[in-house]
Amino acid sequence: MKSFHKSPWLLHYDASSCNGCDIEVLACTMPRYDVERFGIINTGNPMHADIFCVTGGVNEQNAPVVKQIYDQIPEPKVVVAVGTCACTGGVFKECYNILGGVDKVIPVDIYVPGCAARPESIIDGVVKALALYQEKHDKMVKEGRGLPEGE
């Protein structure tokens, strides 16, 4: 299981954000910030993902999609809400269509603030997510639901 800790795969989904945070999540994998040197890979397949980065305040139509993607990610998983909109709904909180925060739809572990969230803070959030990921994994092993480390 060490491989997960060393190389977490990240899935990003835009749940009704303004695009700013999405671009910053992508910018994290680019030469300036280059999270791939830490083994973090941006994947497109929920079934390969360990960390789920969601941006935006989630609207009515997007809520089932977010839920479905969350269900497809195998356990253990960590959800990172990227940006102020994903945390609380942000500037769009009063809009008729916005549920207000990703935590209204799926359980969120890490909140990354910022409008748009800076790549540095997104990386910080993902690093915090790694510790949590290990914790969740250890708990699963204790309950007899996962393989212990090294197997």
Next chain:
Amino acid sequence: MPKKTVIPFGPQHPVLPEPIHLDLVLEDETVVDAIPSIGFIHRGLESLVEKKDFNEMVYVAERICGICSFMHGMGYCEAVEHVMDIDIPDRAKYLRTIWCEFSRLHSHLLWLGLLADGFGFEALFNECWRIREQVLDMVEMTTGGRLIASVNRVGGVLKDITPDMLKQMKAVAENVGRELVPVADTFLNDYSVKSRLCGSGILSKEDAIALGACGPMMRASGIAVDHRKSGYAAYGNIDFDVITSNDCDGYGRVYVRIQELFQSVEIVRQAIDKIPDSEEIMIKPKGNPKGEYLMRLEQPRGEAFYYVKGNGSKNLDRFRVRTPTFGNLAPLVHTLKGAPFADVPLLVLTIDPCVSCTER
């Protein structure tokens, strides 16, 4: 007669940073029809005019889309300024022009990168985004934000750019122009890239007009439409030509956008040379907007409309935005018909989709 299959594309898809859903009707490997369904990012922000006053709405307008955030804010401000009959200071006009062109630079570079990723050229993707970081650094230095600049106000701009910063911005723009040369060469002359782009997604001149394409999509079909020529902000004092291409395909769209990058560098250079020396960058608006105005401006993706209607109170009656990607969806569906299934992600990318703008 082959059997028809329906393949869903999106809303969550590796090539799309944003959710859009297409139902692709296939016969063997060929797409015969594509039915787009949108609404995954609809926030209904136009309705916020009822709750926020016309000054606060600038922040909301800027968050229509994170990529062309500056131009959205500016479009809204210019519309309200026209309603309130405010003539903003000349220096503010030039500052807006400079920031506009920096947004265009970063938006086009972003798109070129995503396109390279779309046909699996990772090194080119990274190179485009590496160049883009310098542009973002300049935006951050002058406004304080990398993407959401928040410097527009009704009546002008909030922050001035010092002469030192202007010098640095000019140097960075020129450097971007230099670093772009090999990238442009790869996009336009590389054998593999050309084999992917040439002849894909053909949109003829007649179809482009009939379907109401806009921006680089229209210009790549040989029609010279560029709203910067209408002379909003300081564009009236800047000398530039509308770039067109007669290729009508994916290659033409790449050509137009790459030439526009070089053009943006030139516009930044001209604007910085011509910017008037003055302390005044903002006129405080008096009273409330009353009347209506339709502002049109040229975004990186094409023509955007901003309609505002004020009733004399601090809240506007109506704010309506029509964004370029919405105009380009019909041409996209047209180009998808008859295309091979494997080309779909590439064709979706060639219109430079910005779903956040489209759905607001």
